[in-house]
Amino acid sequence: MLGIESSLPSASRASKRRSSKSFRPNLKAASGLKISTLLMICMGLLLLLIVAVGGLAAYYLQQSGDSLRTINRQADRSVQVLQLNNNMMEARVSLMSAARFYQEAGIDNDANLVQSADNAVIMATQKLDEVRKAFADIRSNMPTEPELRRLAMGLVASYQAYLDDGVEPMVQALETRDYSTFYFVSEGFGVLRAATFQFRIEELSKFYNDLADQLLEQAELQTRVANTAIALGLLLGLIIIVVLRLVLGRTALTPLREAGVHFDHIANGDLTKKITYRSANExxxxxxxxxxxxxxxxxxxxxxxxxxxxxxxxxxxxxxxxxxxxxxxxxxxxxxxxxxxxxxxxxxxxxxxxxxxxxxxxxxxxxxxxxxxxxxxxxxxxxxxxxxxxxxxxxxxxxxxxxxxxxxxxxxxxxxxxxxxxxxxxxxxxxxxxxxxxxxxxxxxxxxxxxxxxxxxxxxxxxxxxxxxxxxxxxxxxxxxxxxxxxxxxxxxxxxxxxxxxxxxxxxxxxxxxxxxxxxxxxxxxxxxxxxxxxxxxxxxxxxxxxxxxxxxxxxxxxxxxxxxxxx
Structure with missing residues (x-):
């Protein structure tokens, strides 16, 4: 933007020099036009300029708005994916806590620990239900963009593997109080499937972030184009107004001032001054x-x-x-x-x-x-x-x-x-x-x-x-x-x-x-x-x-x- 603003004065001076050279021969021709016709032409040009600039700005602003709305939707998806990761991690942590509480309760016969373990299991079950609903929504609304669809399908596959090989066996082992199997699955397949699931989450999140960055750059570019179009429209409008002022000054203002001088002579009783100005306009x-x-x-x-x-x-x-x-x-x-x-x-x-x-x-x-x-x-x-x-x-x-x-x-x-x-x-x-x-x-x-x-x-x-x-x-x-x-x-x-x-x-x-x-x-x-x-x-x-x-x-x-x- 700084480069554009600094170049405007020199460009305007050059355009003024060119316009003064190009419009000066045409002022005499323009003086033969009616003032109403000249005003209608200038108003038509200004109206076309306003419509063009307004339409272009509206188009790019609409595109920018669409990009921002897409970014917002992608951000919601990214948040949803991150929330899935958090829910899975909270469910796994809750299962680990429940296993520890059950073990300690079996040793100490502490009912509070049993209650805490049950609460942890309930918490893990709720988080897993939320994850299942989220993935059901993802499956039903699978994106059509190839890369995003590939990443989404990879996330669903890693989730299903994580659920089948890691979480479900841990839940079953916890229900049977098979702590050795529980920890074996948790430290074996659980860690492996969790790492794969985490990788898919990060990969999809990175894609969403990259897409958001691209859309943001596109929206900024469209905004710059709209601002540039508005600035050019204002510059063209200013040029039209300046040209109109020059033409009106030659065809109307100066003759009107001379007419005022003639009227002053007539008001003073001098009817001998000849009126030589002739034109086809008003x-x-x-x-x-x-x-x-x-x-x-x-x-x-x-x-x-x-x-x-x-x-x-x-x-x-x-x-x-x-x-x-x-x-x-x-x-x-x-x-x-x-x-x-x-x-x-x-x-x-x-x-x-x-x-x-x-x-x-x-x-x-x-x-x-x-x-x-x-x-x-x-x-x-x-x-x-x-x-x-x-x-x-x-x-x-x-x-x-x-x-x-x-x-x-x-x-x-x-x-x-x-x-x-x-x-x-x-x-x-x-x-x-x-x-x-x-x-x-x-x-x-x-x-x-x-x-x-x-x-x-x-x-x-x-x-x-x-x-x-x-x-x-x-x-x-x-x-x-x-x-x-x-x-x-x-x-x-x-x-x-x-x-x-x-x-x-x-x-x-x-x-x-x-x-x-x-x-x-x-x-x-x-x-x-x-x-x-x-x-x-x-x-x-x-x-x-x-x-x-x-x-x-x-x-x-x-x-x-x-x-x-x-x-x-």
């Missing part, structure tokens, strides 16, 4: 738009300069016209105010006439009502006079009856007097009575004649009164008709007066509105005059502002839209 579009903007600004400034004088002249004329219009509007407002006052007085007079006409109408209605009541009263008097005349006729008839009765009574009294005279002395009293009756009859007849004369005179007077009352009734009816005509005429006069009042009120309202509108127009005219004065001032200010722009009509750039449309 910056070229910006410069094309800036040229069009400068051209438009030049045209606008020239147009504004030409229009400022016209605005100033027009504003002066507007100001003078508004001043004249303001004075005329004020005169018109004064005249409308006088007209409104006159109409107000006329409206007051018309309202008073309307009120008087209404009162006269009420009085005419009342007079018509009284005349109608008088006519009705005269009619009643006529009816009463007719009834009196009829009653006078009846009284005359009664008086005629009374006169007839008096005449007949007089005749009867005369006849009674004649008869009394014939009777002589006997009829004197009757003659006196008859004379009195005749006298009464004559007076009754005389009174009846007088009453009849009075009644006839009364009837004549009643007829005359009836005729006069009828004539008065006719006159009153004519008065009623005349009063009704006057009432109708007064109602029409009152309605006309009310309509005239309403019309004058509307005229007064319209004149008041006209007065308000004229007053508002006067205010607006004053505001317009003030605005015209302000417009004149603003036009002068605008002329001063426009005069700060430097424009030469010969420098206006005539640019085609083709450059603008080629990127759209």
């Amino acid at each position: 910056v070229g579009v910006l410069y094309d738009a800036m040229r069009r903007m400068q051209q438009s600004l030049q045209g606008i400034v020239l147009t504004v300069r030409q229009g400022v004088d016209e605005i100033a002249s027009g504003s002066s004329q507007i100001f003078a016209g508004n001043t004249d219009l303001s004075s005329r509007t004020e005169q018109q407002a004064a005249a409308l105010q006088e007209t409104a006052a006159s109409l107000e007085e006329l409206a007051s007079t018309v309202r008073q006439n309307a009120d008087n006409a209404h009162q006269a109408d009420q009085l005419a209605h009342n007079a018509a009502k009284v005349a109608r009541q008088g006519g009705e009263s005269v009619g009643a008097v006529v009816n009463t006079m007719n009834q009196i005349s009829a009653r006078s006729g009846q009284v005359a008839d009664i008086v005629n009856v009374i006169d007839g009765i008096a005449f007949q009574t007089n005749i009867l009294a005369l006849n009674a007097a004649v008869e009394a005279a014939r009777a002589g002395e006997q009829g004197k009293g009757f003659a006196v009575v008859a004379g009195e009756v005749r006298s009464l009859a004559q007076r009754s007849a005389q009174a009846a004649k007088e009453i009849k004369g009075l009644i006839e005179a009364s009837q004549n007077e009643v007829k005359t009164g009836t005729q006069q009352v009828a004539s008065a009734g006719d006159i009153i009816q004519e008065v009623v008709r005349a009063v009704n005509s006057v009432t109708t005429l007064m109602s029409e006069i009152s309605s006309a007066s009310q309509e005239q009042t309403a019309g004058i009120e509307q005229i007064n309202t319209a004149v008041a509105q006209m007065d308000a509108v004229v007053q508002q127009n006067a205010s607006l005219v004053e505001e317009a005059a003030a605005a015209a004065g302000s417009l004149q001032t603003q036009s002068e200010t605008l002329a001063d502002a426009v005069s700060q722009f430097k424009v030469q009509e010969g420098d206006v750039i005539d640019m085609s839209e083709r450059d603008y449309e080629r990127l759209h």
Whole structure:
């Protein structure tokens, strides 16, 4: 790693020199590309670089992980093998201890020693069972790699020989308390088979260790390759970024700084600086738009300069016209105010006439009502006079009856007097009575004649009164008709007066509105005059502002839209 790191600076310097020579001719060609295309190319290269470096690093890291996992499995196998050796040794030691304990117990008759010997046998049996299970697993999972399989089979064979020739005979001899056979097997076949088994264990362990070392070296190599790939990827990414910075500096950053300078000139009012930069990328579009903007600004400034004088002249004329219009509007407002006052007085007079006409109408209605009541009263008097005349006729008839009765009574009294005279002395009293009756009859007849004369005179007077009352009734009816005509005429006069009042009120309202509108127009005219004065001032200010722009009509750039449309 130290050699790689020390060689990086010189390699990077050499690559920079080569890249500066190789990329310098291509910068001009790259300046014709769109910035978006250039960025997409660089992003694509960086993405491919990331994918390549990431994939390569992931592959080697995966291989390294597989190697480490294999080392871990081999380590587990090695530990298992060593554990087998330990278990076999512990089982043999336990058997040796059990034999010694049994021998000592047989001499001393010590139950504790017997118990210790039994425990040692149990321990040896447990260890042997674990060894048998482990070797059963080894037999069922025999490796496929030839060398490892050969070593595993040799270990299984040495184990089986060790078990058959060494351990099992020792266990059988210990069970029968055949200590001589036990020690003979232990020191003979036991030592020989144990040495062979130990050799196979060490041989397999050495193979596992050598394999682990190889896998570890392979994992370290793969890790170094992955680190180298990552470093090279970072270096290539750095080179791409540097190249991108150089290309962007030539195609975008420097032109943008120059565009800022042009914008400063335009902001300061200098529109005479020519814009000569041209390119097919987005910056070229910006410069094309800036040229069009400068051209438009030049045209606008020239147009504004030409229009400022016209605005100033027009504003002066507007100001003078508004001043004249303001004075005329004020005169018109004064005249409308006088007209409104006159109409107000006329409206007051018309309202008073309307009120008087209404009162006269009420009085005419009342007079018509009284005349109608008088006519009705005269009619009643006529009816009463007719009834009196009829009653006078009846009284005359009664008086005629009374006169007839008096005449007949007089005749009867005369006849009674004649008869009394014939009777002589006997009829004197009757003659006196008859004379009195005749006298009464004559007076009754005389009174009846007088009453009849009075009644006839009364009837004549009643007829005359009836005729006069009828004539008065006719006159009153004519008065009623005349009063009704006057009432109708007064109602029409009152309605006309009310309509005239309403019309004058509307005229007064319209004149008041006209007065308000004229007053508002006067205010607006004053505001317009003030605005015209302000417009004149603003036009002068605008002329001063426009005069700060430097424009030469010969420098206006005539640019085609083709450059603008080629990127759209």
